[in-house]
Amino acid sequence: MTIMDVAERAGVSKTTVSRVLNRRGSLSEKTIKKVEDAMRELGYYPNEHARALSGVNTKVIGVVISAFNNPFHSELLQQIHKVVRQCDYSIMIAAASDISEEKHRERTIGAVEYLLSKQVNGIIFMNHVEPEVFEEVLKKCQSTPIVTVLSILSSNAPAVFSDDRQGGILAAKHLRAKGCKKVVHVSGALSGFPYRYVDERSYSFIQECEKYGISVRNYEYSGLKMDIDKMQSLIGRIVSENLDMDGIFLSNDIFAAQCVTYAHSLGYKIPDDIKIIGYDGTYIGTLIDPPLSTIQQDFRGLAEAAVKTVLDRIDGKETGMKVMLPVKLIERKTT
Amino acid sequence: MTIMDVAERAGVSKTTVSRVLNRRGSLSEKTIKKVEDAMRELGYYPNEHARALSGVNTKVIGVVISAFNNPFHSELLQQIHKVVRQCDYSIMIAAASDISEEKHRERTIGAVEYLLSKQVNGIIFMNHVEPEVFEEVLKKCQSTPIVTVLSILSSNAPAVFSDDRQGGILAAKHLRAKGCKKVVHVSGALSGFPYRYVDERSYSFIQECEKYGISVRNYEYSGLKMDIDKMQSLIGRIVSENLDMDGIFLSNDIFAAQCVTYAHSLGYKIPDDIKIIGYDGTYIGTLIDPPLSTIQQDFRGLAEAAVKTVLDRIDGKETGMKVMLPVKLIERKTT
């Protein structure tokens, strides 16, 4: 079923069909009708590969993601999708893998090559990887604009991210204001790496606590994978090792929700005995009881900035290398 | 950057480059090396559009989805993605829109046309639409296998779905076993439509309750959109209108989680005063306190069956039209 079949049926040349398809050039009313009828009767739709190959910009931007079932990623993905659509582009998703998984390097490179071979106009990269791996990615993207969101911060690539330093400080100040003296921090993926991403929120939190003489102990959870069991066992360990703590700051809402629930089941009164604050501001926080206090990221803003950045670069415009968006404290009932 | 550039640099013809690219025909060791070096030096990667156009099967299966940030959909998507990858295919996602949104018909048809024009080999359709709209979709997919998962059940299309009838019965029996006499049911999207999907779980639940003389009142929530506020206000209304109820069966876990939290905040003791049971079996249920009793769908099984069905049909094999997977009761602490 090609443009030729339509042309024959309509009794015109394929050029004419192409013209009505793209509403280009001048066509007579009756030709348009003949062609459109033929298309409808044949159930014709154009072959994108052929269009792309013959030079049409198919306007797609690729998104590299690690997992779909992480509310944090899926929320951002949802927003990116909306914004991209509004800009008359479509997205093509390539799922790589979590940094904690096997072969994540190969998967990541593979995802990027996949998008590149599909000739995407630009890439939004929201996967967490080691700096070396990201360098490789960058090398592959010589002529394809790429922007990083919520992942690593490299000096060579445009990035859009939340002001996590501020986030850490906000969390610390808040816990302090609520009277905490001995807190625990659970840092998320990558905190062992010399990245700015999670580091900033952890470091600034710890620093801020120390500044006020609040004792803080740090635990690490590697990977962003939604491994509920793994999270729970870590929480169990933390609680048993820190029976006298009066506050916890966790690097994401799911983790925090688990923590609230677990502490609750152990008989802790929240927030009286222990204050808990999360990070991200996904809907997860409103699902639990008491509802979670958290640091909210501006997903919509991140999506808009990321899309704007790639699109601008696709258009050859210069853009700033880094866009930092403010986060805000959402005080609910766990603090 | 084309195959020609590589050919020139390697001092061979483009045919040869193509051969090493696809490891086809006989090549001498040194030619392979020359070509691969050239590729590496040039940072070459093949153009998928050209490959596809020249007849190579790019092995992609399209997925029509309504939203990313719904744990139910994202979980299934995640599983589908995994299974598809294992089969050496990749997925292409087209986000349509929720049935409750504006222009969902256009969006849905558009999503399908999008995938079709990208020449996907098959389609997994997990969006909720009216039967007429689905008929249109089917018409478009004349020569592209399509399978429906967790969405509407049409006699003309292969479908993979959970045994929701059994789910409804399980929920009713469970509530009854726990001593409920007066229950409320919140049915999800589409229950107003004459579909089997949500209907089955609602109807069988109601029927089963009535069989045992349990009073049951039904509320409807239209759309699958993650509209937390809307959900909360419905829950508020339900609770205020049914102060004497002793059980609630909600059509998804998020809704149920909201309900647990809300009832809790009103001072209800769960499960003593009121038993709550959800549906789906997403991780959401484990996040709240007390953890949610729910009817679990077999996401992995659904994904496997769906993928197997499209792939078989792509290969021209006959497949059963309907695959129904069992659900199971997960008893946790809200009942």
Next chain:
DNA sequence: GTGAAAGCGCTAACAT
């Protein structure tokens, strides 16, 4: 073992 040439479905000059 390697190359030349045709063709996949479409668009875009360039005619007429």
Next chain:
DNA sequence: ATGTTAGCGCTTTCAC
């Protein structure tokens, strides 16, 4: 207003 023709980047006979 409409048709002819030459590619787009790749794969694939068919030659040598």
